[in-house]
Each structure stands twice: as structure tokens, then as C-alpha cells.
Amino acid sequence: MSLPSLMYHDVIVPGQPDDSGFPGPAAAHYKMTLDLFAQHLEQLARSRLHFPDVTALRDPVSRSCLLTFDDGGASAPYIGEALAARGMTGHFFITTHRIGTHGFVEPDDLLALQRLGHVVGSHSHTHPSDISALNDAALLAQWKESRDRLQQLLGTPVIAASVPGGFYTERVARIVAETGYQYLFTSEPTARAHVVDGCQILGRYALWHDSSPDMAVALARGIGSQRERQWLAWNLKKPLKRWTRPVYQRLRRRWLGDS
Numbered sequence: 609m610s611l612p613s614l615m616y617h618d619v620i621v622p623g624q625p626d627d628s629g630f631p632g633p634a635a636a637h638y639k640m641t642l643d644l645f646a647q648h649l650e651q652l653a654r655s656r657l658h659f660p661d662v663t664a665l666r667d668p669v670s671r672s673c674l675l676t677f678d679d680g681g682a683s684a685p686y687i688g689e690a691l692a693a694r695g696m697t698g699h700f701f702i703t704t705h706r707i708g709t710h711g712f713v714e715p716d717d718l719l720a721l722q723r724l725g726h727v728v729g730s731h732s733h734t735h736p737s738d739i740s741a742l743n744d745a746a747l748l749a750q751w752k753e754s755r756d757r758l759q760q761l762l763g764t765p766v767i768a769a770s771v772p773g774g775f776y777t778e779r780v781a782r783i784v785a786e787t788g789y790q791y792l793f794t795s796e797p798t799a800r801a802h803v804v805d806g807c808q809i810l811g812r813y814a815l816w817h818d819s820s821p822d823m824a825v826a827l828a829r830g831i832g833s834q835r836e837r838q839w840l841a842w843n844l845k846k847p848l849k850r851w852t853r854p855v856y857q858r859l860r861r862r863w864l865g866d867s
């Protein structure tokens with residue numbers, strides 16, 4: 609099955625990246641200004657695509673794209689309103705340990721997102737730096753604690769999750785499936801979905817702080833070579849990430865100021 613998804617993070621006032629989401633320059637790389645994000649939504653709305661919720665994967669309509677937002681930053685309610693005003697559905701993946709802390713959503717924000725028809729899901733409990741390095745028990749605790757908290761707050765089953773930092777492995781997927789989630793979003797730039805232990809695994813195309821509205825539309829519609837370029841860049845980086853993890857993390861810190 610095939611259904612493209614776009615991966616956004618926070619939306620911010622220029623010069624104030626730490627007001628929403630995780631602080632620091634590495635996280636800021638994924639945060640888009642309010643103006644640029646509004647241009648993205650306008651272009652996407654004009655693209656005549658549908659923006660359904662993830663259950664559309666069961667019966668995909670042509671020209672559909674899923675919109676996802678990671679981390680659960682304080683800008684999520686604004687994003688939710690902006691999407692709803694254009695008839696678009698969003699998927700908001702929440703770092704549950706951060707709910708109610710500086711720069712992150714409040715419990716009421718999650719209820720408001722749900723009332724607007726958006727999907728509220730898990731982005732793990734604490735957003736570990738490399739979730740795939742955790743042992744089975746710690747992995748299960750991350751996904752279970754997060755799901756339990758969201759279900760308590762929302763009063764409905766939580767069916768979707770996204771992998772923090774893109775550290776997807778099949779073992780992560782098996783434990784996510786065991787915890788009861790039906791959909792898991794990764795950071796692999798692909799429109800193809802596959803199933804692990806009954807859980808649908810969906811890739812996503814990333815948008816960064818300086819990605820143009822045209823790029824979002826090209827990725828959503830599969831026009832031009834943007835999808836192939838992301839796929840190639842991801843696959844060139846993957847072996848570096850997997851086999852030289854300490855070196856990769858040191859380089860990442862140097863390039864992006866990650867900590």
C-alpha cells in the first residue's frame with residue numbers, strides 16, 4: 609500500500625525557536641516560522657490533495673497525503689487550528705513526559721486537537737536520544753507509559769505513534785505493535801507502507817526550517833525528483849548512522865550544535 613506523509617515539527621515566531629518544542633540549534637533545524645508555515649498550508653490547500661487521517665490507509669483515495677507533527681511542542685494548538693480552518697487533518701505525536709512543561713502542550717491542548725478532528729498519538733514517553741538502543745523492557749515502558757497517559761487524558765484508544773529521531777528498527781516496530789498501536793510513522797522517506805505484527809509502518813518526507821512550499825507540494829504529490837533525492841540522501845546517511853554511531857553523533861553535534 610502507498611500513501612505519502614509529510615513530517616513537520618514546531619512552528620515558531622522568528623528568532624524564538626525555543627518557545628515551542630525541544631531547545632537548541634539541532635531541534636531548531638526542524639522548526640518553521642509562522643509565515644513560512646502559512647505559505648506551506650496555502651500551497652498544499654491549492655494542490656487539490658486530500659489530507660485525511662491515517663485510517664485512510666485501509667482504503668486510500670488517490671491524491672492523498674498525511675500531515676504529521678512531531679514532538680508535541682506548544683505550537684501544536686495553533687497548527688491544529690490552522691489545519692482545521694482549511695479542512696485538513698493533522699497527526700500530532702506527543703512526547704508525553706513533557707506535557708505541561710515549558711515549550712510543550714498542556715493537557716487541554718490535546719483535547720482541543722482531538723475535538724478539531726486531529727489524530728493525537730505518541731512520540732514515546734521521554735524522547736530518548738536513540739530509542740533503538742534501549743532493551744526490550746525499556747522500549748515497552750516508553751511506548752506503554754506514553755499510550756496510557758494519552759488514553760487517560762483523551763478518553764479514547766490511541767492508535768498511532770512516531771519514532772523519535774528516526775531510530776527505527778524492526779524490533780522497535782514489534783514492541784510498538786505489542787503495546788497496541790496500529791500505525792507507526794518512521795523518518796524513512798518513502799510513500800510505501802508495510803506491516804509488522806499487525807502494525808502498519810509508514811515512512812515520511814521531512815520538511816526543515818527552510819524548506820519551500822513548492823518542496824512540500826512536490827513531496828506530497830510525487831512530482832519532480834524531490835522524493836528520490838530525500839530517499840537517496842537518507843540511504844547514503846543510513847550506514848554512517850548505523851555502523852559509526854559515535855562518530856555520527858559527534859559530527860552531528862559539530863554540524864548542528866546538537867547536545
Ligand SMILES: [Zn+2]
Binds near residue numbers: 679731735772773
Ligand atoms: Zn522528535
